[in-house]
Amino acid sequence: MRAFLAGAQIQLRFLRAYPDAAIPFFTAPMFSVIFQMVFRHAGREDLTPYAAIAPVFIALWWLALFNSGWTITMERWNGTIEMLVAAPSSFAAVVFGRITTTTLLGVVSFFETWLVARAIFGTKITIYHPWAFYATVFVTLFAMAGTAVAMASLFVLARNAVTFSNSASYPFYVLGGILVPVSFLPHWIRPVSAVVFLSWSADLMRAALQAAPMHEFWFRLAMVAMLGAAGLLVGLYAMRVILTRVRGTGELGTT
Amino acid sequence: MPAVDVQEIRRIFTPRKREPVVALDGVSLAIPAGEVHGLLGPNGAGKTTLVKILSTVLLPSGGRAFVGGHDVVTETEAVRPLIGIVFGGERGLYTRLSARQNLEYWGALYRLSGAQIKQRSAELLERVGLTERADQRVEEFSRGMKQRLHLARGLMGDARVLFLDEPTTGMDPLAAREFRALINQLKGEGRTILLTTHDMVEAETVCDRVTLIDRGRILATETPRSLGSLISRFQRIDVEDAPREVLEAIRAIDGVSSVTTLEDGTVRIEVHEEGATTLVLKELVDVGVTAVKTSLPSLEEVYVQVIGDRGLTV
Numbered sequence: 001m002r003a004f005l006a007g008a009q010i011q012l013r014f015l016r017a018y019p020d021a022a023i024p025f026f027t028a029p030m031f032s033v034i035f036q037m038v039f040r041h042a043g044r045e046d047l048t049p050y051a052a053i054a055p056v057f058i059a060l061w062w063l064a065l066f067n068s069g070w071t072i073t074m075e076r077w078n079g080t081i082e083m084l085v086a087a088p089s090s091f092a093a094v095v096f097g098r099i100t101t102t103t104l105l106g107v108v109s110f111f112e113t114w115l116v117a118r119a120i121f122g123t124k125i126t127i128y129h130p131w132a133f134y135a136t137v138f139v140t141l142f143a144m145a146g147t148a149v150a151m152a153s154l155f156v157l158a159r160n161a162v163t164f165s166n167s168a169s170y171p172f173y174v175l176g177g178i179l180v181p182v183s184f185l186p187h188w189i190r191p192v193s194a195v196v197f198l199s200w201s202a203d204l205m206r207a208a209l210q211a212a213p214m215h216e217f218w219f220r221l222a223m224v225a226m227l228g229a230a231g232l233l234v235g236l237y238a239m240r241v242i243l244t245r246v247r248g249t250g251e252l253g254t255t
Numbered sequence: 256m257p258a259v260d261v262q263e264i265r266r267i268f269t270p271r272k273r274e275p276v277v278a279l280d281g282v283s284l285a286i287p288a289g290e291v292h293g294l295l296g297p298n299g300a301g302k303t304t305l306v307k308i309l310s311t312v313l314l315p316s317g318g319r320a321f322v323g324g325h326d327v328v329t330e331t332e333a334v335r336p337l338i339g340i341v342f343g344g345e346r347g348l349y350t351r352l353s354a355r356q357n358l359e360y361w362g363a364l365y366r367l368s369g370a371q372i373k374q375r376s377a378e379l380l381e382r383v384g385l386t387e388r389a390d391q392r393v394e395e396f397s398r399g400m401k402q403r404l405h406l407a408r409g410l411m412g413d414a415r416v417l418f419l420d421e422p423t424t425g426m427d428p429l430a431a432r433e434f435r436a437l438i439n440q441l442k443g444e445g446r447t448i449l450l451t452t453h454d455m456v457e458a459e460t461v462c463d464r465v466t467l468i469d470r471g472r473i474l475a476t477e478t479p480r481s482l483g484s485l486i487s488r489f490q491r492i493d494v495e496d497a498p499r500e501v502l503e504a505i506r507a508i509d510g511v512s513s514v515t516t517l518e519d520g521t522v523r524i525e526v527h528e529e530g531a532t533t534l535v536l537k538e539l540v541d542v543g544v545t546a547v548k549t550s551l552p553s554l555e556e557v558y559v560q561v562i563g564d565r566g567l568t569v
Contacts, residue, residue, distance in 0.1 A: 006363030010349075013360075017351035079346025082312040087364040088335045088412070094364065248314045250268055250307075 003089035007097025011067075014098075021067065021102070024059035028109040029116040031055035035179065036121050049206040052114060052125045054179040057202055059109035061176075062169055064144040067102045068152035069165025071095055082252055085243060092239040095152050096232070100145040107137070125209060132217055133208035139221055140201040143228025147197065149235030156242050156252075178202050197227035256324050258416050258447035259286040259309060264318035266304050266471075278304040280471040281318070286449060288415075291442045293462035293479070294451040301471040302451035306418045309449070310340050322416055336365070339414030341405045343424035350394035354385050354404050357393060358411055365412030379407035383437065399430030406437060417441065419450045423457060435461050490532045492524040493517075494539060495546035501538055508534050 015021055035051035072095075075081035085091050117123040127133045151168065158164045173179065175189070176198025182190060193199045201224045207214045246252040266279040279301045286292045294302045307313035309320055311331045319326060325333040341347075349357055355376055362372035380386045383403035393401060402422060409417060419438070423431040438461045441448060452458055458465045459479040467474040505524060506514045510531025514524050526532050532549060539547055 002363060002366055006360060009363070010356075010360045013352055013356055014349075017349075077346075078349060079342065079344075080349070082307070082310070083340055083342075083347065084364070086310045086312050086335055086338065086340055087361070088332070088366055089364040244314075247312060250313055252312055 001093075003093035004097035004100075006089065007094035008101040010094075011098040011101040015102070015105070021063075021070065024062045024106065025108060025112065028055045028059040029112045031058055032113040032116045033120060036117055036123060040121065048123060048125075049209040050179060050181075052117060052123075052209060053202060053205050055113045056106075056109045057176065057178045057198060058173060059113075060103060060106040060141070060144055061172055061178075061198065063106045064099055064103045064148035065151060065165050065169050065172075066162075067099050068095070068148040069155050069162045071098050072152055072155040072158075073162045085247075085252060091243065092149065092153070092236045095239070096145060096149050096235075099148045099152070100141075103141050103144045103148070106144075107141070110137075127208060128211050129208040129214055132214055132221075133205060135221060136201055136204040136208060136224070139224045139228065140197075140205070143197040143201065143224050143231065146228040146230075146232030146235065148231075150231045150238060151235075153235050153238035153242050156239070156246060172196060172198055175199065176202055195227065197224050197231070200224045200227070257285040257321075258288040258290070258323060259284070259292075259449060260321040260324075261285070261305070261309070262319045262321075264305065264308060264320055265316045266301075266308065266313070267316045278471050279308075279315070282468070282471070282473055283318075284466060284473065284476070286447060288447050289442070289445045290463045291438065291448045291450060291461055293458035293465040294449060294468055295453065295455065295458050295465050296451075296468040297453055299470075300453075300468045302468060303420055304471075305468075306340070306420045306449065306451060310338060310418055311335060336412060337415055339409035339412060339417045341409040341417065341419045341422050343402065343405075343419075343421035345398070345401065347405055348393050348401060348408070351392055353390045353392055354380060354396070354407075355389040357404065358407060361408050361411040367411070375411060375413075376407075379410055382440075383407045384433075397430075399426050399433070402426060402430070402434060403437070406434070410441075414446070416447045417449070419448060421451055421453070423452070423454070431457070488527055488529055489551065490526050491550055492526070492532065492535055492539075493548045493550070494522045494524065494544060495520070497522055497539060497544050498542060501542050501544070505535050505538050508538070511535065 032051065032055045035054055036048075039045065039047045039051050072081070075084060084094065114125045117125060151165065155164060174185070175193045175196045177185070177193060178198060182193045182199055185193065200220050204214075204217070204220050204224070243252070261282055261284040264279050264282045265277070268276045268278055270276065282301070282305060294305065296302055304313065308315050309322055309327055311327050311334055314328060319328070321327065322334045323337045325337075327334050349360070352360075358376035358379060359372050362375055367375060377386075380389045383406060385400060385403060385407070388396065388400065393404065396404065405422065409419075423434050426434065435457065438448060438450070442461070450457075450462060462479050464476055465479050466476040502514055502522060505511060508531060510526050510528030512525045512527045514522060516522050524535055526535065536547065536549075
């Protein structure tokens, strides 16, 4: 727990020292404008929940994924990764603390996105099922951070994790049905989408913004939690295995 | 029980599409608690590789190593709280954070409580003379200040065994002297220190014993005093266009070990006694030979001769 908190505290300090890590807070409102305009032009006001949720998910996922890559790369560039691994605290717990902090701050993008939708287009976003919505947000943030730890363990193997993490974001936007519904994707890709927690949580959040009753809420929420927990457990285990491997190859500090 | 015990450690790196490189080839070393031990050798000798293995961040290809009696491969959780690592150079610090923030972070990673972190970071900043700059970004620090902060960081966990990997690299002489004074203070506290360096003066100033290492093999372990006298005894003189009869006279001087002609025609004269160099130079200058260059042999060359003379085994 102490390692997690140490990671969280240092991440807050890094965010002040490296403001470029906050780019999604500037891009999220822009995406909101683009998506709102596209749907309005197409006469599909019924897709407003997609326009309201998609920029937030893009911001949250980008923050989680980019920070997992950036964390590993920065420690390598700094020459601190070997000292971190040699410290008594768990390296994976520190990374989890850092990613969780950034992801939690990503909640700000909800307010930005919806404020822009209201100010520019007069679109009012109503949360019809508030408790379901808040619960989904909470579990989604955990799943984001957990999955990002799994990605971070892979980034330890990559020489330039930032490039890898940048390119890894788009497949998840598609598979998660963040903007384009999963039902529009080819049949063969849907089973893959079902194991991506984003697809479950995006569906739930959109459902919470619609007046219709929510079906199978607890089951769907449990799927988000389970996939997130699986990501975290795989990440923690993979981090241990991969660190042992790079200690063997001598590539831990290699940039 | 030695604080650091290295037994027949081997480390082979296998780069992609290249031949394997033997970085350490059966290194054995025992460092008693409280000793400042120098690991002296040229670049690529295997010094940093050994430090990385002892720091638990690199696995050996063979052999075993213990810190505080714990195996560095199988008991990393017991080893890590005992050690502090200080690397030389610009890297190893978060330059956009302040000195205090750097130390606080490492204190948390060494599982100190909030109060302990505050107290220890303040004490260490005072000790390394950075209290006035504690809240300044590290990127504004000089090389010497960064190195002192490195040392403070390595001490946040109150390590009993410190690995200092070329800590004075790139420092100006004054900063290096101050840093060595700090190492002497740490020695006074009974900490065990393994210091890697390729600077003979540094080894002589702070180390109780020095191990010479080259190409992954230990050449010898001595006190710095014996090393210093050995090196000053052995010298070599390269001469161009010296008359044959003068070279014969030089060969007869006491303390001259050999007179050999190299492939490019230069004659190399090697001496093994203090004062012999002066006599050789006098002979040469008397007959007007001025194309003369004197140099010290490499540490390895000295040791090969010394070990041969003493009949010791490496």
